[in-house]
Structure formats: C-alpha cells, structure tokens
Amino acid sequence: MEKSTSQNGGQSSQDVRTQLVGPFLSWLRAHGQDPSPLLREFSLPADVESVPEISLPLSTLRAFLEAAELRSGDPFIGLHVAQAFKRGTYGLVEYIARASSTLRETFHRIARYMALLNDRMVASFQETASTGTFTYGVPGEPLSYGRHANEFGLALFVHVGRQLAGQPWNPLSVTFAHPAPRDCAPLTAHFGVVPSFGGGMNVLTLAASTLDLPVTSADPVLLSVLERAAGTPPPRDSAPPGFVQRVHEAIRASLRDGAPKMETVAKQLHVSARTLQRRLAEHHTSFQDAADAVRSELARQYLRDPHLGISEVAFLLGYSEISTFDRAFKRWTGMTPREFRG
Structure with a gap:
C-alpha cells in the first residue's frame, strides 16, 4: 500500500489546514527568489500566496x-518568516489576541481558539504562582x-507578544x-534564552511578571464582538480539567513508544504514580479511563484516513496485536474497526 510518510517514519497522509504556505512564498519573493518552481513541484494553485489557508498532507x-x-x-527560514510577519495573517484568532x-x-485565548486555525493541533496554557506555560503540538506526531513550522510558530508568539506589550521581554x-x-545561535538571539529540543511538543514558559504586561491594543468592547463571532468554546466545566488535559497530552506523546504506562506519564508530569492516581481520582476518573479516552479519539481519527490500514492504526495507538485493538474499539463504540469504516 502506498502512503505518505512523515519525517519521524509515521503516517502523515491526513490533510492538515495550514496558513504557512502563503507567508513562506511571499518571503521568498521579497528576498529575490522566484517561488513558481515550488508551486509546480507541489501542485499548488497559482493564487496560493493570497489564499488565507490551504489543506495539504502533513x-x-x-x-x-x-x-x-x-x-x-x-x-532559519521559519524564524525569519516569523520576524517579517504581516498583521492580520491569522484573522479572527489574531485579532482576539490583539x-x-x-x-x-x-x-x-490563543490556547482556547487554536482549533479554529487547525483542528489537528492541541494547545494548552497552564499557570503556577510564578510562571505560565503555553504548549501546543499534533497528537501522534512527535x-x-x-x-x-515549529520555529516559525514559537518565534511568532514571542515576536508578536513583544509588539503587543510595546516593550522587549524574553x-x-x-x-x-x-x-x-x-x-541554534539565531534562535538563542531571538528568544534571549538557549532553546531545548526534542520535546515532542512546542513549549513556551513565561514569568508571571511578563504575563502581567498590558497589551497596548487592548479593546474589551471589540474583544466581546470578536469572541461572539468566533463562537463559544465548550464551557470549562464540560472540558477536561487542566490536570486531566495534561495527562491526555502526555498519553498522546507516549503512544509512539507503545502502550501508555502510568509510570512513564507520571514522570513526564513530574509527579509520582501514586500522586497521578490520586489527582485523577479527584476528577472522578482514572489512568485507564484517560488512556481509553485518548486512544478512542485517535482511533476514530485514524480510521477515517483510508491510507491507514487497521494494523497500522493499532500500531499507532500502542497495541501490539490487532485482536486487542479490535476488542478495545468494540468496547468503546459497539463496532469493530472494520464495521466503523463501513
């Protein structure tokens, strides 16, 4: 079976929505490069530079x-395209942030509305007394x-964040x-800190004093209008609590190594396995329930991709045998994976 393959050897055949193609092509043109060979090579439409978003396999x-x-x-083209960012590229979500x-x-709000830009991306913003951490990535794609794209994204958040605050911050x-x-010297120069790599997710941690900085373009009346236009996200009490969401994200990241293990996930979250169990119980759930929720969601997503065989879906979900995946999927949905595909 022919299939598209991602850089990490996993599957990437499912299309993703992206707003990156136009800005990268425009940057090339602005720097004396003719982007037309790329349009031909990747069968892109002639007006792609002016199209807000397109869908492509990852x-x-x-x-x-x-x-x-x-x-x-x-x-460092991703970094430099971010530094040349044009206001309005990200439409409604960008103006809500501004x-x-x-x-x-x-x-x-970026974490809350990220799905409007890309429904495959997961994002969260978690705070402690002294810091706030913004995390985003693609489940199943380390x-x-x-x-x-990663360097563009984090560089852009800091670049625009400095503009919004009207002052430098790191x-x-x-x-x-x-x-x-x-x-990584150009990245260090941009962020003011030496970055870490290979984390499986893109992560930005800011001091509470930085997060307190006022946005110079703040407009509460406009914000109210924009948020109504964006639609109301699920109420907080119907979404997974912050800790449970972090557990889900850690489970997604761990699937590349096989079946999710409580000890591995606890280590990722910097807690003991006993603490992990206790905190999940406080939210009326368990590690097994959390693992099932993640696997069930991803199973439906992967099975909608006709390029993925059922054995490949089982592998991506950390199952060593198809029969085990079959039984689990039937328990979740009342159908076998083949019946689900129709």
Whole structure:
C-alpha cells in the first residue's frame, strides 16, 4: 500500500489546514527568489500566496518547507518568516489576541481558539504562582509540524507578544518538538534564552511578571464582538480539567513508544504514580479511563484516513496485536474497526 510518510517514519497522509504556505512564498519573493518552481513541484494553485489557508498532507507541508529552505539557502527560514510577519495573517484568532487585556489573557485565548486555525493541533496554557506555560503540538506526531513550522510558530508568539506589550521581554524557557539543528545561535538571539529540543511538543514558559504586561491594543468592547463571532468554546466545566488535559497530552506523546504506562506519564508530569492516581481520582476518573479516552479519539481519527490500514492504526495507538485493538474499539463504540469504516 502506498502512503505518505512523515519525517519521524509515521503516517502523515491526513490533510492538515495550514496558513504557512502563503507567508513562506511571499518571503521568498521579497528576498529575490522566484517561488513558481515550488508551486509546480507541489501542485499548488497559482493564487496560493493570497489564499488565507490551504489543506495539504502533513508530509507534503514538511517537504514544502524543506524545499523553501533549500531554495532560499536560509536554514532559519521559519524564524525569519516569523520576524517579517504581516498583521492580520491569522484573522479572527489574531485579532482576539490583539484585543486581550494582558499577555496572560492573550495566551489563554490563543490556547482556547487554536482549533479554529487547525483542528489537528492541541494547545494548552497552564499557570503556577510564578510562571505560565503555553504548549501546543499534533497528537501522534512527535515532530509536530516539523522544524521550520515549529520555529516559525514559537518565534511568532514571542515576536508578536513583544509588539503587543510595546516593550522587549524574553521567555524563561523554550522547547521545540523537533531535534536540535547544528547551530541554534539565531534562535538563542531571538528568544534571549538557549532553546531545548526534542520535546515532542512546542513549549513556551513565561514569568508571571511578563504575563502581567498590558497589551497596548487592548479593546474589551471589540474583544466581546470578536469572541461572539468566533463562537463559544465548550464551557470549562464540560472540558477536561487542566490536570486531566495534561495527562491526555502526555498519553498522546507516549503512544509512539507503545502502550501508555502510568509510570512513564507520571514522570513526564513530574509527579509520582501514586500522586497521578490520586489527582485523577479527584476528577472522578482514572489512568485507564484517560488512556481509553485518548486512544478512542485517535482511533476514530485514524480510521477515517483510508491510507491507514487497521494494523497500522493499532500500531499507532500502542497495541501490539490487532485482536486487542479490535476488542478495545468494540468496547468503546459497539463496532469493530472494520464495521466503523463501513
């Protein structure tokens, strides 16, 4: 069976919505490069530079961004496209962020509305007394969107965040999903800290004092209008609580190594297995329930992809035998995976 393959050797045949293609092509053109060969190579529409978003297989998007790097000769093209970001590129979600009152509210709302930009992306914003951590990535894809997209994304959040605050600030730490490039000096210069790499998710941690910075373009009346236009996300009490959501994200990341293990997930969350059990029980759930919820959601997503065989879906969900996956899926849905596909 022919299939598209991601950089990490996993499947990437499912299309993703992306707003990256136009800005990268425009950046190439602005720097004296003719982008038309890339349009031909990747069968892109002639007006793609002016289209707000397109859908591509994730493997194709990664290949496109790598080809853009080769054409430009710039190994940090993602960083430099972010630094040349044009206001309004991200439409409604961007304007909601710009109308928020503080950087804290900006990051809360970006996490809340990220799905409007990309329904495969998961994002969260968690706070302690002294820090706030914004995390995003693609379930089942340890490299997320790939190096150039990841570097574009985190660089953009900091670049625009500085604009919104009207003053310079640096994050406390930055972690990229992808492995480290040979040289990370340009990234260190942009963020003001040495980034970490290979985390499976893209993570930005800010001090509470940075999150307190007011947004110079804050407009509560406009914000109210924009949020009504965006639609109301699920009420907080119907969504997984913050800790449970973090457990779900850790379980997703652990599936690349096989069946989810409580000890592994607890270690990722920097708690003991006993504490993990106790905190899940406080939210009236268990580790097994959390693992089932993640696997059930991903199973439906993967089974809708006709390029993935059922044995491949089982593997991606951490099952060593198809029969075990069959029984679990029937328990979740009342159908076998084949019946679900119809």
